[in-house]
Amino acid sequence: MTTSPPFLLASDNASGVHPAVLRRLQAVNAAHAPGYGSDEHTRQAEQAFQAHFGDDASIFMVATGTACNVLALQAVTQSIDAVFCSDIAHLFVDECSAPEHAIGCKLIGLPALEGKVTPDALERALAFQQDPYHRNRAKVLSLSQGTEYGTLYSLDELRALTRLAHDRGLKVHLDGARLANAAAALGAPLRALTRDAGIDVVSFGGTKNGLMMAEAVIVFDAELAGRMPALRKQGMQLASKHRFLAAQYLAYFEDDLWLHNARHANRMAARLAARLAAIPGMELSAPTQINMVFARVPPDWVAPLQRLSRCNLWLPDTSELRFVTSFDTTEASIDAFADAAGALAA
Numbered sequence: 001m002t003t004s005p006p007f008l009l010a011s012d013n014a015s016g017v018h019p020a021v022l023r024r025l026q027a028v029n030a031a032h033a034p035g036y037g038s039d040e041h042t043r044q045a046e047q048a049f050q051a052h053f054g055d056d057a058s059i060f061m062v063a064t065g066t067a068c069n070v071l072a073l074q075a076v077t078q079s080i081d082a083v084f085c086s087d088i089a090h091l092f093v094d095e096c097s098a099p100e101h102a103i104g105c106k107l108i109g110l111p112a113l114e115g116k117v118t119p120d121a122l123e124r125a126l127a128f129q130q131d132p133y134h135r136n137r138a139k140v141l142s143l144s145q146g147t148e149y150g151t152l153y154s155l156d157e158l159r160a161l162t163r164l165a166h167d168r169g170l171k172v173h174l175d176g177a178r179l180a181n182a183a184a185a186l187g188a189p190l191r192a193l194t195r196d197a198g199i200d201v202v203s204f205g206g207t208k209n210g211l212m213m214a215e216a217v218i219v220f221d222a223e224l225a226g227r228m229p230a231l232r233k234q235g236m237q238l239a240s241k242h243r244f245l246a247a248q249y250l251a252y253f254e255d256d257l258w259l260h261n262a263r264h265a266n267r268m269a270a271r272l273a274a275r276l277a278a279i280p281g282m283e284l285s286a287p288t289q290i291n292m293v294f295a296r297v298p299p300d301w302v303a304p305l306q307r308l309s310r311c312n313l314w315l316p317d318t319s320e321l322r323f324v325t326s327f328d329t330t331e332a333s334i335d336a337f338a339d340a341a342g343a344l345a346a
Helices: 019-028 040-053 065-074 098-103 119-128 155-167 179-186 222-234 243-277 299-308 331-345
Strands: 058-062 081-086 106-110 137-144 171-176 201-205 215-219 292-296 312-315 320-324
Touching: 019 243, 040 058, 040 215, 040 243, 058 065, 058 222, 058 243, 065 098, 065 171, 065 201, 065 215, 065 222, 081 119, 098 106, 106 119, 119 137, 119 155, 137 155, 155 171, 171 179, 179 201, 179 243, 215 222, 243 292, 243 320, 243 331, 299 331
Parallel strands: 081 106, 081 137, 137 171, 171 201
Antiparallel strands: 058 215, 201 215, 292 320, 312 320
């Protein structure tokens, strides 16, 4: 009988649920509570969010990252609008055109420098989009922090892009599926990377950092927030037993679990990167700034490495692999994988 390769470094979606989250879910399961977010657990979770993002931030919890991105963009766009994003952005490449299907807007991918949108690329795209008779109205800049290439915008880079976007009449959306990892790496509060940097609406992830299934749209504009209750319901993301979404975030923010999890995942990625960089024939292809490591390998190494751990073949043409660490990745598992990978070179 053959066994499947382990999912050790496949994705932070492949990890389990943090025990503290499971305990909180069990706790809120002990009694009945009002549905649809009118319960005390939801109120407390919203307060926990506001402690990190601002007292007037509006919070709308949902179950999936794609729904989170779609609803966040739907709050600020119409079908006539264009959304500019990196050409490797998750919402551009990996969401099956969900924003375009649900909203009717057009996604425009901008050439990315190590996953990051540059002001020059945005300026060129805006200049091309100016024909009001034939092209979608320029409306939103969407940024990922961290990026799909595991890189980070500095605070100065974020502020420069949001200033440019606002000067051109755009709203700014942040896909923060790994925002916790970015905050941990940059040593910055969540508010500094979002509201204070000029972001208008955030897709805040939790599933990749130890939650079971919980994401949240965070809106910093009262007028936009007023649209969200109806949009969430129409988008089929208003959970009836909403307290089970809220419970996950209560555990997440308690004692900074979100930060501890992210720091650990980042440390494991740094350890993996250092070990892989020392293997002859393996070349790191992007800076390791959060919990993702990218490496180019000889083509005949791809299959053996994927037998050691399932991992994403990021760019087949150059045999570039993506490895992702999680809150529950151990030093021993990193070292065992690196030792086995090193044997390929020997």
